[in-house]
Amino acid sequence: MKNRFLRVESILKGLSYGIVATGILSVGGYTGIPYTGGCVLLFLAGLYGDFRTARFPPRIFLNILALAAMIFAIVRVRTEDIVIPVIELLMLLTVVKLLEEKKIRDYLQIFGLSVFLLAGSALLSLDMIFLLYLVVYIFLMGAGAILLSYYAESPDLVLEGRVIMKLVSHGLILPLVVLPLTTVLFFLLPRTGHPLFETFQRKGIGTSGFSDHVGLGEVSVIQEDNTVVFRVRAKPLSEEKLYWRGLVLDHFDGKSWHSFQKAQKSPSFPPALQGQRISYTLYLEPHGMDSLFTADKPVNLILRGAVRGPGLTYKTSRPLNRRLRYEGVSVLSEFLPEEEIDRAVWLQLPGDLPQIRTLVTELIRGADQQEAVQRIYRFLKVGSYRYSLRDLPVSPHPLEDFLLKRRYGNCEYFASAMAVMLRTAGIPARLIGGYRSGYYSQTGGYYIVLQKNAHVWVEAYLNEKEWVRFDPTPPYQESGSVNEAGFFFRMGMTLDFLRYYWNMAVIGYDMQRQFHLFETLQTGLKNLDLFKWPAIRDPVKTGWSNRLTFLTLAGLILVIMGYALLRRNRPREDVLISQFLARMKKLGYLRGPSQGLLEFVREVSDEELRKKAGCFVNAFHRRYYRDRRFSRRDAVLLRRLIREIRKSPGN
Amino acid sequence: MIRIKRAGWAYITLTLLIGIAAINTGNNLIYLIEAALLSFLAVSGFLGRINLSGLKLEIVFPDEIYARKAIPVQVILFNPRRRIPAFLLRVTIEEQVLLYPFVACREKAVQSVDLSFDRRGMHILRNLKISSIFPLNLIVRQRTPSDNFSCIVFPQPVKASPGSWPADFRLEGDSWNQDQKGDDPEVLSIRNYQRGDALRTISWKATARTGTLKTRERKAPSRPPLILDVHRLDLPGLELKLSCATFLLIAALRRNVPVGLRLGNLIRKPGTGRHHKLRLLRDLAEVSYEEPISQS
Numbered sequence: 001m002k003n004r005f006l007r008v009e010s011i012l013k014g015l016s017y018g019i020v021a022t023g024i025l026s027v028g029g030y031t032g033i034p035y036t037g038g039c040v041l042l043f044l045a046g047l048y049g050d051f052r053t054a055r056f057p058p059r060i061f062l063n064i065l066a067l068a069a070m071i072f073a074i075v076r077v078r079t080e081d082i083v084i085p086v087i088e089l090l091m092l093l094t095v096v097k098l099l100e101e102k103k104i105r106d107y108l109q110i111f112g113l114s115v116f117l118l119a120g121s122a123l124l125s126l127d128m129i130f131l132l133y134l135v136v137y138i139f140l141m142g143a144g145a146i147l148l149s150y151y152a153e154s155p156d157l158v159l160e161g162r163v164i165m166k167l168v169s170h171g172l173i174l175p176l177v178v179l180p181l182t183t184v185l186f187f188l189l190p191r192t193g194h195p196l197f198e199t200f201q202r203k204g205i206g207t208s209g210f211s212d213h214v215g216l217g218e219v220s221v222i223q224e225d226n227t228v229v230f231r232v233r234a235k236p237l238s239e240e241k242l243y244w245r246g247l248v249l250d251h252f253d254g255k256s257w258h259s260f261q262k263a264q265k266s267p268s269f270p271p272a273l274q275g276q277r278i279s280y281t282l283y284l285e286p287h288g289m290d291s292l293f294t295a296d297k298p299v300n301l302i303l304r305g306a307v308r309g310p311g312l313t314y315k316t317s318r319p320l321n322r323r324l325r326y327e328g329v330s331v332l333s334e335f336l337p338e339e340e341i342d343r344a345v346w347l348q349l350p351g352d353l354p355q356i357r358t359l360v361t362e363l364i365r366g367a368d369q370q371e372a373v374q375r376i377y378r379f380l381k382v383g384s385y386r387y388s389l390r391d392l393p394v395s396p397h398p399l400e401d402f403l404l405k406r407r408y409g410n411c412e413y414f415a416s417a418m419a420v421m422l423r424t425a426g427i428p429a430r431l432i433g434g435y436r437s438g439y440y441s442q443t444g445g446y447y448i449v450l451q452k453n454a455h456v457w458v459e460a461y462l463n464e465k466e467w468v469r470f471d472p473t474p475p476y477q478e479s480g481s482v483n484e485a486g487f488f489f490r491m492g493m494t495l496d497f498l499r500y501y502w503n504m505a506v507i508g509y510d511m512q513r514q515f516h517l518f519e520t521l522q523t524g525l526k527n528l529d530l531f532k533w534p535a536i537r538d539p540v541k542t543g544w545s546n547r548l549t550f551l552t553l554a555g556l557i558l559v560i561m562g563y564a565l566l567r568r569n570r571p572r573e574d575v576l577i578s579q580f581l582a583r584m585k586k587l588g589y590l591r592g593p594s595q596g597l598l599e600f601v602r603e604v605s606d607e608e609l610r611k612k613a614g615c616f617v618n619a620f621h622r623r624y625y626r627d628r629r630f631s632r633r634d635a636v637l638l639r640r641l642i643r644e645i646r647k648s649p650g651n
Numbered sequence: 652m653i654r655i656k657r658a659g660w661a662y663i664t665l666t667l668l669i670g671i672a673a674i675n676t677g678n679n680l681i682y683l684i685e686a687a688l689l690s691f692l693a694v695s696g697f698l699g700r701i702n703l704s705g706l707k708l709e710i711v712f713p714d715e716i717y718a719r720k721a722i723p724v725q726v727i728l729f730n731p732r733r734r735i736p737a738f739l740l741r742v743t744i745e746e747q748v749l750l751y752p753f754v755a756c757r758e759k760a761v762q763s764v765d766l767s768f769d770r771r772g773m774h775i776l777r778n779l780k781i782s783s784i785f786p787l788n789l790i791v792r793q794r795t796p797s798d799n800f801s802c803i804v805f806p807q808p809v810k811a812s813p814g815s816w817p818a819d820f821r822l823e824g825d826s827w828n829q830d831q832k833g834d835d836p837e838v839l840s841i842r843n844y845q846r847g848d849a850l851r852t853i854s855w856k857a858t859a860r861t862g863t864l865k866t867r868e869r870k871a872p873s874r875p876p877l878i879l880d881v882h883r884l885d886l887p888g889l890e891l892k893l894s895c896a897t898f899l900l901i902a903a904l905r906r907n908v909p910v911g912l913r914l915g916n917l918i919r920k921p922g923t924g925r926h927h928k929l930r931l932l933r934d935l936a937e938v939s940y941e942e943p944i945s946q947s
Binding site: 104108112115118119121122123126130131134137138141142145146148149150152153154157159163166167170171173174177178179181182183184185186189191192506507508509510571572574 | 658661665669672673674676677678679680681682683684685686687688689690691693694695697698731732733735736738739741750752753755757784785786787788
């Protein structure tokens with residue numbers, strides 16, 4: 001860069017293209033292919049025009065193009081999806097601006113439209129990638145706006161490479177200060193209880209999971225899917241106890257299970273359960289269904305709009321199209337007491353199943369109810385059946401095929417088989433759909449549950465008093481903590497950890513959490529004991545209140561220090577003279593308004609003091625009139641001389 | 652002083668629109684954009700303030716400034732700060748704008764501007780401003796320098812008709828050569844060149860020997876001194892008398908004619924040399940106006 005000269009406008013143009021490219025990237029995946037492709041072509045044409053030919057289409061032509069695009073967009077707008085057409089229009093208008101011969105207002109419009117594009121991308125996706133776009137925007141916009149100032153002052157300005165480098169290095173202060181300030185302001189900006197136009201939010205793309213029916217062989221597709229269904233902030237738990245209950249299936253039609261039990265009476269609530277009681281927070285991704293998942297067996301769930309369904313399940317009033325966060329309390333138990341059930345519902349079978357009936361009759365011959373259940377369970381779990389996700393028996397009689405011919409299948413074959421066998425034996429049974437286990441992130445302290453954790457198990461009604469959980473599927477799932485997995489899996493977990501905090505801290509931040517944050521800060525300030533060092537050294541034990549307050553205070557101190565550093569801009573010689581005069585003033589000598597330093601010192605009556613002050617002034621003058629900058633060494637020496645100035649002991 | 656620019660209003664509108672969108676949709680990502688926009692606003696205000704703080708302005712006038720004659724004035728912007736350079740500064744001086752794209756730490760940036768003053772006398776430069784739109788072109792921040800900058804403007808030299816000149820003074824021809832024929836050829840000394848020395852007085856031999864420009868000082872010619880009694884010049888009005896006196900003073904001193912001055916009670920003895928010339932011109936410039944005028 002040395003001795004090179006650059007036109008400000010050229011750099012400004014480059015930055016504008018960078019900003020628009022980021023904007024297109026942020027929304028390009030969601031807009032229609034013709035739009036995206038067309039915009040990319042126009043973008044390239046603008047690039048070519050600006051940096052190669054310096055030829056631009058007539059403005060009137062571009063204005064007509066923009067107008068036509070607007071009319072087309074208005075025609076296309078439908079109330080159910082306003083966002084996409086509007087974003088496509090914005091994208092087109094932005095690239096059309098790039099084609100023009102740009103003046104200052106054009107650059108301003110490009111910047112403004114790009115901000116709207118980024119805002120549009122926020123309506124399309126809540127993914128963490130937004131943060132990357134935002135950071136890129138902050139840097140490019142910061143630099144662009146600084147250069148735009150130069151351009152506004154003098155459009156033909158040419159700057160030396162050295163000046164550009166200085167501008168870059170000092171211009172970096174802008175985004176580097178903007179970033180933390182943005183974070184602080186984000187948490188402080190007032191939130192409302194209910195957004196007015198929540199319908200403008202594009203619905204989250206739900207991951208297909210369970211619906212109110214489970215067909216044999218259907219779950220296997222889900223089980224190969226690594227999409228995150230939900231994350232649960234909880235302490236690590238014993239794996240065999242971890243079942244995430246979602247829906248209860250009662251009706252089997254020979255090929256699939258359905259949930260028709262709306263008329264069923266719910267058990268008394270909360271049920272009298274015995275076992276380990278856990279509290280957790282669940283962050284549910286949009287899945288397009290109404291099921292809410294809880295640790296098996298739930299006793300409480302805190303979420304506005306959640307309704308309790310039959311069979312100890314929870315649902316939302318409408319299909320879930322956005323992220324949800326709720327608190328839950330569960331007792332990890334295999335038993336669910338229920339005194340009275342409608343036996344006809346739980347003994348339903350799809351007509352006569354002679355082969356299965358023969359098999360069951362053989363299997364449970366001479367056994368009582370308890371023994372019969374155990375025999376059927378062991379027959380499937382540790383018998384000659386194996387777990388498989390491939391080439392599953394899909395036929396007019398899949399269950400018979402599974403039990404009598406192929407002898408392999410996945411969880412819904414095992415669970416269906418057990419439930420049907422139990423019902424054939426006259427024992428009420430049902431299928432429970434949900435998820436099994438999950439991956440525990442030690443770093444984040446939460447479980448990730450993926451679609452591949454989808455699972456179906458059985459509950460059998462025993463002893464006329466309770467439902468008992470049976471999981472006849474042979475062990476198959478990979479699980480365990482992050483550290484046990486491979487490199488890519490670990491990377492994936494780390495990425496998920498970031499995504500988890502992104503969802504928790506950014507996406508899920510609302511008025512309630514804002515109040516909570518302020519309350520926490522207030523409490524922390526009241527109780528904070530800065531001298532209680534152990535509390536600060538061990539933040540885990542002190543809780544959020546102290547940690548947050550401590551972080552806020554530390555942040556404030558950093559800001560004040562930064563400000564003080566910036567304020568410390570006075571030249572060294574000024575600072576030294578001020579220090580010298582302050583010292584003299586303390587000793588009773590005040591310099592007159594236009595008195596020279598030597599003149600001032602000559603008037604000092606105390607001989608010892610005069611000598612010392614004179615010594616400083618002479619040393620100062622020797623350096624000052626050398627017409628060179630004061631070095632650090634000079635400053636140290638002169639400061640020492642100032643310290644030595646004191647009255648003689650006699651006076 | 653702060654003035655919001657049109658781009659600033661556009662930025663505020665954009666921030667408001669995004670803010671409304673954030674509240675209406677409850678979308679936290681739009682809240683993030685809003686926070687970033689507000690942060691830019693706050694930080695740019697802060698940086699803009701720092702950018703203007705502590706800057707010092709120096710103005711260097713030429714030694715001789717005559718009324719109604721454009722003179723080059725050096726406007727020096729000094730950035731005494733230790734760490735933070737100054738960016739994109741404008742200095743407005745007598746309605747002319749100078750741009751300083753960059754002033755490094757503890758360095759000076761110099762720009763030149765042509766100024767002309769209509770009237771003689773002491774002029775204090777007013778309407779002097781340092782302003783900047785740095786960093787984001789949203790607001791113009793402006794500061795008036797605390798120092799006063801003043802200069803003395805000498806009367807405009809006017810060559811009135813020779814009939815109005817003092818009886819004992821005649822220019823012996825207008826050309827230098829003719830005039831110089833009578834100069835004493837004896838060289839008194841050789842000194843360093845000073846601005847205003849005639850080209851022909853330069854001693855090229857001495858210059859070549861020392862490497863710096865040297866001027867020959869000749870013995871003053873034995874000429875009768877010229878005493879300029881301004882009020883007795885046969886011209887209408889004080890201003891014309893002062894202008895004519897200025898012309899004569901310059902012309903006579905250029906010919907090494909010792910010039911003295913009588914201005915009412917003020918009497919200056921005849922003399923030559925640059926210092927003497929400036930003193931007399933200053934005397935002429937500082938004569939009170941016949942009618943009080945408003946300072947421009």
